[in-house]
Amino acid sequence: MTATTDGSTGALPSRAAAASETDINTPVAAGVHDAAVRAVQRATGHLLATQDAQGWWKGDLETNVTMDAEDLLLRQFIGIRDEATTHAAGLFIRGEQREDGTWASFYGGPGELSTTIEAYVALRLAGDDPDAPHMARASAWIRAQGGIAAARVFTRIWLALFGWWKWEDLPELPPELIYFPTWVPLNIYDFGCWARQTIVPLTIVSATRPVRPAPFPLDELHTDPANPNPLKPLAPMASWDGAFQRLDKVLHQVRKVAPRRLRRAAMNSAARWIIERQENDGCWGGIQPPAVYSVIALHLLGYDLEHPVMRAGLESLDRFAIWREDGSRMIEACQSPVWDTCLATIALVDAGVPADHPQLVKAADWMLGEEIVRPGDWAVKRPQLPPGGWAFEFHNDNYPDIDDTAEVVLALRRVKHHDPERVERAIGRGVRWNLGMQSKNGAWGAFDVDNTSPFPNRLPFCDFGEVIDPPSADVTAHVVEMLAVEGLSHDPRTRRGIDWLLAEQEPDGSWFGRWGVNYIYGTGSVVPALAAAGLPASHPAIRRAVIWLEKVQNDDGGWGEDLRSYKDVKKWSGRGASTASQTAWALMALLAAGEKDSKAVERGVAWLASTQREDGTWDEPYFTGTGFPWDFSINYHLYRQVFPLTALGRYVHGEPFSGVKGD
DSSP, X not given: OOBOTTSSBSOOOOHHHHHHHHOOOOOOOHHHHHHHHHHHHHHHHXXXXXXXXXXXXXXXXXXXXXXHHHHHHHHHHHTOOOHHHHHHHHHHHHHTOXXXXXXXXSTTOOBOHHHHHHHHHHHHHTTOOTTSHHHHHHHHHHHHTTOGGGSOHHHHHHHHTTTSSOGGGSOOOOGGGGGOOTTSTTOGGGSOHHHHHHHHHHHHHHHHXXXXXOSSOOGGGOSOTTSSSOOOOOOOTTSHHHHHHHHHHHHHHHXXXXXXXXXXXXXXXXXXXXXXXXXXXXXXXXXXXXXXXXXXXXXXXXXXXXXXXXXXXXXXXXTTEEEOTTSOEEEOSBOOHHHHHHHHHHHHHHTTOOTTOHHHHHHHHXXXXXXXXXXXXXXXXXXXXXXXXXXXXXXXXXXXXXXXXXXXXXXXXXXXXSOHHHHHHHHHHHHHHHHHTOOTTSOOOSSSSSBOOSSGGGSTTOOSSOOSBOOOHHHHHHHHHHHHHTTOTTSHHHHHHHHHHHHHOOTTSOOOOSSBSSHHHHHXXXXXXXXXTTOOTTSHHHHHHHHHHHHHOOTTSOOOOOGGGGTOHHHHTTOSSOOHHHHHHHHHHHHHTTOTTSHHHHHHHHHHHHHOOTTSOOOOOSOOEEEETTTEEEEETTHHHXXXXXXXXXXXXXXXXXXXXXX
């Protein structure tokens, strides 16, 4: 007999066997059940009606106005800003301003300094008078918060492009980084994929220090216009921050004596690195920030706007724009069709749509066509691992991600496809690739293996967002769930992932959510994974999670969590206005834990049913997605549809055990 993860002896029970322990046909409140059935029908009809003819789904990906402001600043810098685009961007940015004159980084959040500065500058570009009441309120608030000098580095880089900030007062970012081998600390592969795609082009920008004529002064954003760049005191030399601050001062001196030939060669090598990673659609990494900085970097090296690389890059940026009926224009930071399509497929099957439904087959066809079968940057750490996986976006072959791959496999496994051998081959490659991307601690990050260096976050340059990609509970849970469905619950690699998840549980019974807000997302991901892997509902970790979810349920029956839980865990963990997506995550965990007949589930289902709109949708202004914890938040507009449908479908039809391979 071998010890199991739950502390008993003997083999782990199969998922079906675990289900039979809790799948008891006890009565439920008929009114709630009937309301859930009606909600499932309406939501199913709406979701099916919104599928693209090619087979994919994609909801808007809403972030904050820095995307729109930086788009205008880019166009101003390279000389392509036009009146129509400026007017549309101004309409959107103006409409997002709050009564106190600020802009927030997420709905309902506090005013954010750098966001407010960038929005203000964009409105100046759009022609807004600095003495207008809305602009005066913004500039007064900015000064009260310390002015431009207190803004993050990325904001001051944008301002330096126009002489509104001095380049010498920004951290140095030498292009020679491109030559660092992978065993040297702070090589570019020590950074998460999103960070390295941004940092490489910014090394060129930092090295060239360009300044375009400023179209207007920004004295009103300085606390002391006579001294706009005040010196900040250094941290103690014995601290990591102090050490890296002093290293930055050394780099500023090295810049003055660095051989020009070496610097030029480094910039050209960085340019080759950038161009090699341009996707077929012209973008970089499928996300807006690296694309913006890559266009600027190549422009500075002499690539004219008609060069094929530049033309494709600019065209790709236009595809991030969403034009609204009121004439405004919102820029998406990214687009999420693969993620949205696999989640929609899972939701529809779990809601009772037949597995061979033509629209599900079309979705499977599209997902199969999006499989990535060539190596990307992940191969730097795993050169012998054969490719196979899926990215988040339409085009991002360099960076398939572990989370999408796991969820696509779960989606494909649910569909009855006309070419099962093709599906099996794709799933096999995806499972093999995910297993090969396991970190040494037994868990999984989003894009890379063992991307846990402590040094990148210490750089003075990196004062905004996460720049490394360590394993997280939500990604690890999705992989474990996928492996369980593939019949690999007993595989030692799966068991290591389970052990890591159990060790990561918070004392209160929740799990941290890296890519969704926050402890509700982490818990809503982990509990279904543990149940899928065969842990019984009586397992202590699952019971602690259930107790926590019941404790943080709102009085209205829903669940919600404010993004401030990333900064103030004690006050905000599991706390916030009820939202459709977060209520669904909590329900998915409770249903997986065998709590279908509990009062908490009944109240949660009733909340979802009662807040559904007549067209089968839910409204959700709150941001429940995470780019960087606290620093960059996301409102995935499809989350409010797919997750409630998944939860309600599982409530009505039961947990999706029939999809387990080998059952």
